[in-house]
Amino acid sequence: MERSDNKRKPYQLVSREWKKENTVIKLKHTEIGSGRITLIAGPCAVENEDQIFTISEFLSKQGIRILRGGAYKPRTSPYAFQGLKKEGLVMIRQAADKYGMNVITEVMDTNLVDEVYQYADILQVGTRNMQNFQLLRALSKIDKPVMLKRGMSSTMEEWLLAAEYILSGGNDKVILCERGIRTFETATRNTLDLSIVPLVKSVSHLPVIVDPSQGTGIRELVTPMSVAAIAAGADGIMVEVHNQPEEALSDGEQSLYFDQFSELVDKARKAARLHDKAMDFESEKILI
Ligand code: PEP
Numbered sequence: 001m002e003r004s005d006n007k008r009k010p011y012q013l014v015s016r017e018w019k020k021e022n023t024v025i026k027l028k029h030t031e032i033g034s035g036r037i038t039l040i041a042g043p044c045a046v047e048n049e050d051q052i053f054t055i056s057e058f059l060s061k062q063g064i065r066i067l068r069g070g071a072y073k074p075r076t077s078p079y080a081f082q083g084l085k086k087e088g089l090v091m092i093r094q095a096a097d098k099y100g101m102n103v104i105t106e107v108m109d110t111n112l113v114d115e116v117y118q119y120a121d122i123l124q125v126g127t128r129n130m131q132n133f134q135l136l137r138a139l140s141k142i143d144k145p146v147m148l149k150r151g152m153s154s155t156m157e158e159w160l161l162a163a164e165y166i167l168s169g170g171n172d173k174v175i176l177c178e179r180g181i182r183t184f185e186t187a188t189r190n191t192l193d194l195s196i197v198p199l200v201k202s203v204s205h206l207p208v209i210v211d212p213s214q215g216t217g218i219r220e221l222v223t224p225m226s227v228a229a230i231a232a233g234a235d236g237i238m239v240e241v242h243n244q245p246e247e248a249l250s251d252g253e254q255s256l257y258f259d260q261f262s263e264l265v266d267k268a269r270k271a272a273r274l275h276d277k278a279m280d281f282e283s284e285k286i287l288i
């Protein structure tokens, strides 16, 4: 295909025209985009050993195979908790290894890529960095998967072009994540754009994860929007869970209690049936 054909869409390598088959991201404990629904869960931020080990133990019993948790946190206020940094990376890695899970954590800056790479299985680019082109170029040179969150004010085209930076630099292991966009509506933290899920999946071969925690900001909305995301055709969801949400150092109001998370898992499994899909933890852990 002619990459310079300007009648075509501006993105190329991420498009279905370029590659028809779905991209499947293979990890040690699971796969993303293979047709099973992936649940990624964990706290917004790693806070201390007790917190991350307690949450990891609970999640592993629920079958969760990818643990999330920020060590470097992009906070709106410079006075808010900024994350445990390297210490947090060490903790989440230890917790995930103890309970047989993969780690996803955010990389906030180009000069942190090497450090985060050492501890993470998937490197997350946050909404505020979606168009940090230097960071995207640095991540295009690594051999680990990158989850690219949609910029809160970005169009689908801008999002896919950001992904194109990573693929064109040589890293084709990219996962897209819809996490809500800014609209006039202030009743929810963001407006979760679920209509983009089937659309982006029709134009791109990359797997799509939905984050209804940042997407709504309200814990009661996380389960219904997770179900809706799976019904819309997402490859998985990423949600925030905390052992003591009211004590959380960030995003407590959108973090699920353990019993709410168990209910989410049950409903997610039922939603997956709509597409004759199973959950990733319903397969044998043959990948280990
Ligand atoms: C997060 O996942 O905790 C986060 C900061 O996400 P976003 O970049 O979507 O706000």
Ligand code: MN
Pocket (backbone or CB within 6 Å): 044, 045, 214, 240, 250, 251
């Ligand atoms: Mn958060």
